[in-house]
Amino acid sequence: xxxxxxxxxxxxxxxxxxxxxxxxxxxxxxxxxxxxxxxxxxxxxxxxxxxxxxxxxxxxxxxxxxxxxxxxxxxxxxxxxxxxxxxxxxxxxxxxxxxxxxxxxxxxxxxxxxxxxxxxxxxxxxxxxxxxxxxxxxxxxxxxxxxxxxxxxxxxxxxxxxxxxxxxxxxxxxxxxxxxxxxxxxxxxxxxxxxxxxxxxxxxxxxxxxxxxxxxxxxxxxxxxxxxxxxxxxxxxxxxxxxxxxxxxxxxxxxxxxxxxxxxxxxxxxxxxxxxxxxxxxxxxxxxxxxxxxxxxxxxxxxxxxxxxxxxxxxxxxxxxxxxxxxxxxxxxxxxxxxxxxxxxxxxxxxxxxxxxxxxxxxxxxxxxxxxxxxxxxxxxxxxxxxxxxxxxxxxxxxxxxxxxxxxxxxxxxxxxxxxxxxxxxxxxxxxxxxxxxxxxxxxxxxxxxxxxxxxxxxxxxxxxxxxxxxxxxxxxxxxxxxxxxxxxxxxxxxxxxxxxxxxxxxxxxxxxxxxxxxxxxxxxxxxxxxxxxxx
Numbered sequence: 049x050x051x052x053x054x055x056x057x058x059x060x061x062x063x064x065x066x067x068x069x070x071x072x073x074x075x076x077x078x079x080x081x082x083x084x085x086x087x088x089x090x091x092x093x094x095x096x097x098x099x100x101x102x103x104x105x106x107x108x109x110x111x112x113x114x115x116x117x118x119x120x121x122x123x124x125x126x127x128x129x130x131x132x133x134x135x136x137x138x139x140x141x142x143x144x145x146x147x148x149x150x151x152x153x154x155x156x157x158x159x160x161x162x163x164x165x166x167x168x169x170x171x172x173x174x175x176x177x178x179x180x181x182x183x184x185x186x187x188x189x190x191x192x193x194x195x196x197x198x199x200x201x202x203x204x205x206x207x208x209x210x211x212x213x214x215x216x217x218x219x220x221x222x223x224x225x226x227x228x229x230x231x232x233x234x235x236x237x238x239x240x241x242x243x244x245x246x247x248x249x250x251x252x253x254x255x256x257x258x259x260x261x262x263x264x265x266x267x268x269x270x271x272x273x274x275x276x277x278x279x280x281x282x283x284x285x286x287x288x289x290x291x292x293x294x295x296x297x298x299x300x301x302x303x304x305x306x307x308x309x310x311x312x313x314x315x316x317x318x319x320x321x322x323x324x325x326x327x328x329x330x331x332x333x334x335x336x337x338x339x340x341x342x343x344x345x346x347x348x349x350x351x352x353x354x355x356x357x358x359x360x361x362x363x364x365x366x367x368x369x370x371x372x373x374x375x376x377x378x379x380x381x382x383x384x385x386x387x388x389x390x391x392x393x394x395x396x397x398x399x400x401x402x403x404x405x406x407x408x409x410x411x412x413x414x415x416x417x418x419x420x421x422x423x424x425x426x427x428x429x430x431x432x433x434x435x436x437x438x439x440x441x442x443x444x445x446x447x448x449x450x451x452x453x454x455x456x457x458x459x460x461x462x463x464x465x466x467x468x469x470x471x472x473x474x475x476x477x478x479x480x481x482x483x484x485x486x487x488x489x490x491x492x493x494x495x496x497x498x499x500x501x502x503x504x505x506x507x508x509x510x511x512x513x514x515x516x517x518x519x520x521x522x523x524x525x526x527x528x529x530x531x532x533x534x535x536x537x538x539x540x541x542x543x544x545x546x547x548x549x550x551x552x553x554x555x556x557x558x559x560x561x562x563x564x565x566x567x568x569x570x571x572x573x574x575x576x577x578x579x580x581x582x583x584x
Contacts, residue, residue, distance in 0.1 A: 178570075193561055194510070194522055197545070200255045200555040202228070202244045210241055212549025214271035214535050218278045221541025222249040223259070225281055225295070226555050229267030231487075231534060241267045243283060245295050248545075248557065260295040270319045275332060282334045284317025290336045290346060290354055304348040310423040311356040315340035318386045324395070333357065339403060341382030342422065343410075343431060360410070360431040361418035362400070367408070368435050381420065383408075389446040393453035400432075401443030407458050409434035409470055437474045439464060445488045451496035452575050459486035465501055469579055476578070477517060481509055487532060493540040496575040498564055500546060502526075502533035508548050508558070513578070514568060524558060526550055 205228040214227035225245040244258035267286040274280035279296040280303065289312060293301040306312050315338045323345070325331045334346045334354065341362040346354040362383035387401035396412040410431035418428040440462030449455040454470045463482040466475035484504030492498035497513040506527035509520040526533045531551040539545035544565050546558045 194524060194564075195559050196556055197559045198246075198248065198253070198255055198555075198557040200224070200226075200244075200246050200258075200557070201553055202242060202258055202261065203256055205242045205244070206553035208240075210267075210553055211534055211551045212553055212555055213267070213269050214283070215537045215547050215549045215555065216271045216273045216281065217537055217539045217541070217545075217547065218245075218273040218281075219276055219541075220278050221539050221545075223247050223273075223278065223295075224539075224547050224555065224557065225260075225271055225273065226549050227268035227271040227283055228553065229269050229286060231269070239267050239286070240265060243268055243271065243281065243293065245281075246555075260298060260301070262293050262295070262301050264291070269316055272320045272322055272334075275322050275324075276330070282320045282322065284313075284320045284336055284338070286316045288313035288315060288317060288338060288340070290317060290320060290334060290344075292334065292348060292354065302352065304346075304352050304354045306346060306354045306356075311344070311359075311425050313338035313340050313342060313344070315384065319388050321388060321390060323390070335388070337385040337388045337400065339384035339386065340422075341384055341420075342428070343385060343388070343400070356424070356426055358412070359424050359426050359428045360414070361420045361422060361428040362402070362408070362432060363419050363430060366416070366419060366430045367432050382422075386443055387446045387458075389448045389456060391448050391453065392450045399446045399448060399456050399458075401446045401458060401460075403442045405438035405441055405443055405460060405462075407436040407443060407446060407456070407466075407468065408432045409436070434470070435473065436468055437466075439466065441485075444486065445490075447489050447491050447499070449491050449496070449575070450493055451491075451572055452579055455575070455579055457489045457491065457499055459489035459501055461485045463503075465489055465499075476581075479511075479518065481520070482507070485532065487534045488536050490536060490538055492564065493538050494543045494565060495567055496571050497578075500536055500538070502536045502548060504532040506530040506533060506550065508533055508536060508546070510560075510564060512564070514571060514574060522561075522564075526556055527552055527554075 209230075210228040211230055211232075212226045213229040213231055216225050217223070218225070223245050225243060228242045228244070230239065241264050243260075243262040243264060245260040246253065246255070247259045250259065264283070264285065266289070268283045269286055270284040272282050274282070279294050280292060281295060282290065282292045284290055287308070289308065290306045291302065292304045294303050295301060313336065317336050317338045319337050321335045322332045323335050325333055325347070334348075335343065336346065337343050343360040343362070344356055345358040347357050349355045362385060363381050364383055365381065367383065384403035385400050386403055389399045391397040391399075398410050398412070400408040400410055402408060408431075411433055412431070414429050414431045414433070416430045418430045420428060422428065436458075439458065439460035441460050443458050443460045445459045447457045449457075455476075456468050456470070458466045458468065463480055463484060463486055465479045465481055465486060467477045467479075468475050481501055482503040482505055486501055486503055488502040490500050492500070495512070499511050499513075501509045501511070503509065506525060506529070508524040508526050510522040510524070512521040515521050526548055527550050529552075533548050533550045536546060536548040539547070544560050546560055547555055548558065549555045
């Protein structure tokens with residue numbers, strides 16, 4: 049039975065039009081045609097007119113209309129799953145190692161005695177086998193062609209028309225430095241030049257922005273990095289001075305200099321080389337050669353000075369007469385030195401190239417006094433021991449073989465490369481590589497029968513004597529206008545790299561193909577055979 053209740057306003061029922069009472073009954077609100085209070089009656093449903101419906105005129109009858117259909121959608125969410133896993137471990141079982149005293153030592157000794165002769169025999173067979181001669185594991189990618197990796201240059205030096213006159217790799221093989229100067233002409237008193245260096249391992253290498261730039265008041269003609277100090281580099285100047293810089297100090301790079309004294313070269317310095325001090329393998333001196341005929345050894349001392357420790361002089365009258373030389377004019381006594389190379393087998397032995405075109409075998413151990421009146425703070429000695437047959441013009445470059453104690457190369461203005469044995473005056477072979485000058489020649493540090501030469505026609509020539517003894521294996525066009533290539537150097541650490549500098553003021557770093565880097569079987573033996581054939 050529904051409980052009697054008072055009806056309230058329609059707004060109390062809400063838009064549904066139904067008010068649910070606490071007793072569970074349903075009440076109808078007064079509306080048109082149904083005035084009066086709610087009557088007691090059996091539980092039923094009262095029809096309530098909605099405020100959104102139209103009311104019909106028939107008493108007690110209403111009509112309804114459906115609103116817009118309700119859109120429904122089901123969405124589900126994936127619950128995060130968890131998995132539990134268990135691993136059962138077992139307690140480690142201790143290894144039962146027998147004490148040494150429990151082994152049967154007599155039987156072990158008897159076994160070793162029994163197999164000793166067999167093992168020794170097999171080891172000797174392996175020792176004498178040539179199955180793996182010349183084989184080295186190479187993890188680098190095979191390179192089929194010679195390609196240019198970098199073209200480096202310093203625009204201010206190139207704008208002055210300066211040439212790259214010298215190149216050197218540092219002891220780590222990651223930094224290449226070049227000297228800027230002029231080989232054809234120039235007034236050393238006014239020509240400002242530069243030494244520039246690039247780190248090829250550095251990210252974001254800018255070929256036109258060197259890592260280090262040193263301004264030098266005179267043209268730099270040659271360059272050599274220190275053998276163990278990666279940032280120290282020595283240079284020889286057109287003025288005759290020798291300087292050493294520390295490229296890690298950009299504000300004040302100068303370490304030592306010779307100054308202009310009586311000991312200083314009076315002609316342009318042709319080449320500089322670092323040598324270990326006698327008895328001190330970790331300390332080095334700088335050796336310089338020049339066209340004034342002097343070979344000088346310098347040591348860095350306090351106050352930034354290079355001090356002369358030993359000196360040699362080339363005098364025509366004291367040269368060994370092992371070959372016929374051109375007669376010089378009266379009064380001409382000094383022999384100009386144009387290049388130097390030290391033996392890899394005897395640290396006292398070196399080869400000099402000369403303006404007269406003949407290479408000289410020399411020794412730092414020479415004791416004879418030089419017959420010269422050139423001023424010097426130390427006694428000058430005569431170093432020459434043997435004279436080789438001459439080129440047709442001045443020698444510009446010499447290189448001693450790193451794989452044979454008696455072989456060296458020379459290159460000169462006659463366009464020829466000569467291969468000499470130190471045991472005889474005539475060359476073993478002579479190769480005409482250029483109709484113009486040859487400015488540089490270098491043995492490969494890893495291939496006994498490979499060398500490279502730089503020509504006045506803008507070429508870098510790579511020779512492999514195992515393939516041909518007459519013509520280059522690869523000819524690289526360094527300059528498109530055939531301007532000269534003045535210098536080149538192999539990288540002894542990153543052996544696939546070769547750097548060459550030219551008259552355009554450009555340094556090009558070439559990546560060599562695999563054939564110029566991997567030593568062939570019995571290649572060293574072929575070099576020995578070549579040297580022996582000539583010496584007989």
